[in-house]
Amino acid sequence: MALPPRLWAELFFDGTWNPVTRDLRKTSTVTFTRGLSAESSSAAAPTVCECVLDNRSFTYAPRNPESDLYGKIGRNTPMRLGYYAGSPWAEMPGTAGNSLTTPDAAGLAVTDLDLRIELALEDWSQQKLAGRYEVTGDNRSWGLMMGGTGQVSLLWSPNGTLASRIQEFSTEPLKAYNGQRLTLRVTLDVNNGAGGYEVRFYTGRTVDDEEWNLLGEPVVGAATTAVFDGTAGIELGDIADLLDDTMNGKLFAFKLLSGIGTAGTVAASMRTSDAGAGVRSFTSGGATWTVNGGAALTNKHTRISGEVPEWPPSRDISGNDSYVSVAPTGITRRMDAGNKPEDSALLRFIRADNPIECWPLTDGLTSTRGKSLVGGKDMVPVLTSGSVPPEWGVNEMTPGIEPVIALKKETRGTITGRVPNSTSAASLWSVDYFFATAAQGDCGTFSIYDRGANTDADNLVYFQIGCDQGSDDLTVFRFSQGETSSSFALISTVTSPGVFDGLMHHIRFTMDPGGSDSVWAIYIDGVQADTGTLAGIVVKAVSQVSFSWSLTTSDPIQKADTLLGYVTYWDSNGPTAAEMWQAATGFPGEAAGARIERLAAEGGYTATVAGESVHQELVGVQTRQKLLALMNEAARTNFGYLLDARDRAEVIHHGHSTLWNQPPAVTLDFSAGLISSPFAPRDDDKLTENDVSVRRRFGQVPARQVLESGALSVLEPPDGVGRYDNEYTYSLYTDGQAAGTAAMLVHLGTYDGVRYSRITLDLANPRVAQMIDPILRLDVGDKVRLTRLPKDHGPDDVDVLVVGYTEEAGPDRWRLVLNCVPAEPWTAFTLDSDTYSRLDTAGCELTSGITATATSVAVTTTALRRWIDSATYPTHFPFDIRVGGEVMRVTACAGTTLSQTFTVTRSVNGVRKAHDAGEGVALAHPVYLSL
Structure with a gap:
């Protein structure tokens, strides 16, 4: 392949992306770095690209007022770069009429339906994907769509009419990140043998996958069905006669089978890789496909979309050449800027939901009043003469939130805040506050005043919420006050509110004014404690709130400080009381x-x-x-x-x-010269962990998992490798999760194999260039399979997971270096899977020695569960076992006791040798229980 590859670059200014490819120095190497830099890294660094722009015209100088880009570029100007390379895909811009279509053909009729589409959507909701569906002439056959809440939807008609149309949704929403490339599959068994139909939804990597991940549960209908044939063609991206949004994203391939899986035959297929970039018509799967509307075939790969943090001017020693080396970096760089911790979950949550007013009361040590979170008036304390001022910025009500105001014992006072007039709160409002008091403390009295004029014609209505530790209850009083008359009433008593324990608690009072009556509710810690109606009273929006305390020794109960914070006023758009409590407690679970x-x-x-x-x-x-x-x-x-x-x-x-049970994204044959230097496998103990303790943050005793037997166990060599112990703290919901986390760490830390931490691919190598499509699709989390490795690496194929990469493109190289970790530990047991549903015995060995050519192998299971026998389970054969490094294929098994005889095919992995009695027998490709 010619070097450098065909690079492109764009800057965002004037509200659009603008090409700057002509100024991208082709004589300098462009380097992309992504993901984890090493196997032991705990988090990915921001994606970054290093490149050079020609700046002899001083265009890329933000301080140059004569530049065409003056005032348009600067710190964190968006920039993206990539290649034109490989096969095209269909770019689907999401507007009506953008589609790929093929006309009706005789082979499009299906009985059972197996539908697959490979795509990458900008947003995985409410989009039309594929269909054979025309209203005219009642030619409704089938349609595939994304529902509004992420469920995948299949609809079909048995006779072409709307009245007979059936629609089913996946029981689980598809959870994919925006722009993720994957394959959706749906199967319809029109007669499941039990008098009904069955629909299954799957995800996979390509339309040709053999193993699929079931999405949700199978959907079973009460009666058999059929799929109408009709005369409609196939539309991909926009099905004109369906109402959902047109596909917005990328389309790569499509396949329709009549019949399910290996029992089906291909009725239609399309691969954009069969086309050329820019064409409007192409042949694929034996049919002609037309590109319609704004849809277009392109092979413009984006390798980074980042921000340029700086524009450092540079020039050569002669001063004749000027350039700027820029490093556009992913958004996580800016997210991690500075060293200030984030606000608490509660404060972040309140701010994000736009309250009418909020006083967190988390002001600093020298504060004398509480600042408004939204720029309103301060909340001001007024103390009784001789009282010690409140203490600010020291006391936490609960771990994870900011220190709040402490109203000191032996003091009295009131802290008051006026709220802005809000017409949106006239129809419904809520006020929250949080407090903490000890068992011999007082939570004070919280008062909420409406906007009444304090006249007989327009009473001032206010409410007082208080807790009495002595009687162990919470009370709510209503007051109405005019010029010449007033009234009050106890409207609620909540017994045993459970707030006198020194822990943080939350009170919410909600008012729903009606035309003549008002409905109120009181909540404690997110749960409604009481509700009622104020007959004949219409409460207005809130004017002010206050909290009064009296923590003096004249009352022997009052012997502790009271903490107060996060006083917040909402309209009907505010969060629920339960959501506020979840935020206050840090969203556990x-x-x-x-x-x-x-x-x-x-x-x-x-x-x-x-x-x-x-x-x-x-x-x-x-x-x-x-x-x-x-x-x-x-x-x-x-x-x-x-x-x-x-x-x-x-x-x-x-x-x-x-990550579990992935098909390989790329298979690399070492003997074919697909892997370049540097290539330095390691058979060492760098990642070894066989004794792991995990503590849940804020938990009690850590959970510990130890591998006590086997080649990488804590046993001393040669029975094991000795003890490699570590302790970690994780953010976990329950102590029970700590055991599973520790077990997973031990599982990952006791992989017994060679580590391939770096794999280098020379993309300019013609043999590698033929694989450019799957290679450029590779990303962090994908599996790569290495085959036909040298004998000193072992006889088996090796799977690795990509955790990061560095890519260099320039005049003398185009190289991709993958950072990898072992992938075998990510092979999980899965029910109803042809590949991943077989479990090993807990121990088995050769009953007697065998020669290098023997095909009858006597085995003895040393555990409780024997191997299945072929007489009872004939469809579960063959399977592969490993004995002393040789893989044998078991085609039959005789015997129903712990002593059995295998009939085997030898040397499946190229190893053939004699074996001694007592040598271990195990599944060649074990699976593990996933998290």
Whole structure:
């Protein structure tokens, strides 16, 4: 392949992306760095690109007022770069009429349906994907769509009419990050043999995958069905007669089978790789496909979409050449700038939800009043003569939130704040406050005043909420006050409110004014404690709130400080009481991916997650750390990767469920010269951990997992490798999770194989260049398979996971260096899988020695469970075993006791030798229990 590769570069200014490719120095190497830099790294660094722009015209000088870009570029100007390389895909811009179509043909009729589409959507919701569906003439056959909440949807009609149309949705939403490339598959068994139909939804990597990940549960219909044939052609991207949004993203391939899996025959297929970039018509799968509307075939790869933090001017020694070396970097760089910890989960949550007013009362040590979070009036304390002032900035109500004001014992006073007039609160408002008091303390009296004029015609209505430790109750009083008359009433008594324990508690009072009556509710710690109606009273919006305390020794109960904070006023758009309590307690039990998405949104960023929510680990209390540290903490708990998106200013997360049981993204044959130097495998103990303790943050006793037998156990050599112990702290929801986390760390730390930490691919090598499409698709979290390795590496294929890479493109090289970790530990047991549903015995050995050519092998199981026999389970054969490094294929097994005889094919992995009695027998490719 000619060097340098065909690079492109763009800057964002004037509201659009503008090409700057002509100024990209082709004589300098462009370097992309992404993901983890080493196997033991705990978090990915920001994606970065290093490149040089020609600046002899001083265009790229933000301080040059004569530059065409003066005032348009500067710190953190968006920049993206990539290649034109490999096969094209269909860019689908998401507007009506953008599609790939092929006309009706005789072979499009299906019985059972197996539908697959490989794509990458900008947003995985509410989009049309593929269909054979025309309203005219009742030619409705089938359609595939993304639902509004992320569920995948299949609809079909047995006879072409709308009245007979059936639509089913996946029981779980698809969880993919924006722009993620994957394959959706849906199968329809029109007659499941039990009088009904069955629909299954899957995800995979390509339309040709043999192993698929089931999305949700199978959907079973009560009656058999059929798929109408009709005369409609196939539309991809925009199905004109369906109402959802047109596909917005990239389209790569499509396949329709009549019949399911290996029992099916291909009715239609399309691969954009069969076309050339820019063409409007091409042949694929024996059919002609037309590119319509704004859809276009392109091979413009984006390798980074980042921001330029600086524009350092440079020139050669003669002064005749001027250039600027820039390093556009992913959005995570800016997210991690500075050293200030993030506000607490509660404060971040309140700020993100735009309250009408909020006084956190988290002001510093020298404060004398509480500043408004939204720029309103201060909350001012007024003390009874002789009282000690409140203490600011020292006392926490609970771990993970900011210190709040402490109202000191032996003092009396009131702290008052006036709220802005809000018409939006006239129809519904809520006021929150948080407090903590000891068992012999007082939580004071909280008062809320409406905007009444304090006249007989317009009473001032206010409410007082107080807790009495002596009687162990919470009371709510209503007061109405005019010029000549007033009234009051006890409207609620909540017995045993459970707030006198020194811990943080939350009170919310909500008012829903009606035309003649008002409905109120009181909440304690996110749960409604009481509600009622104020007959004949219409409460207005709030004018001010205050908190009064009297912690003097005249009352023998009052012997402790009271803490107060986060006084907040909301309209009907505010969060629920339960959400406020969750935020205050740090969202314990939140799914890791949900935390990443929420944290990003609260900070004004976008994050999307790959991996269904049901498979995400639950994280513990959110503490005060920097934003990126909090997101990486959740990713670490979920055993996944947090990265800059490659093609947009977003953050993506690969959850651990996306790493298990992957098909290889690329297979590299070492003997074919596909791997270049440097290539330095290591058979060492760098990643070894066989004794791991994991403590849950804020938990009690750490959980410990130890590998006590086997080649990498804590036993002294030669029975093991000795003890390699470590202790970690994780953000976990329950102490029980700590044991699973420790077990996973031991599992990953006791992989018995060679480490291939660096794999180098020379993309200018013609043999490697033929694989450019899957290679450029490679990203962090993908699996690479190494085959036909030298004998000193062992006889088997080796799988690795990509955790990062460095890519160099220039006049003398185009090289990709992959940073990798072993992938075998990410092989999980899966029910109903042809590949991953077989479990090993807990111990087995050769009953007697065998020669290098013997095909009858006597084995004795030393554990409780024997091998299956072929007479009882004929469809479960063959399978592979490993004996002394030789892989044998078991084609039959005789015997139903612990002593059995295998019939085998020898030397499956190229090793053939004699074996002694007592040698271990195990599955050649074991699977493991996933998280």
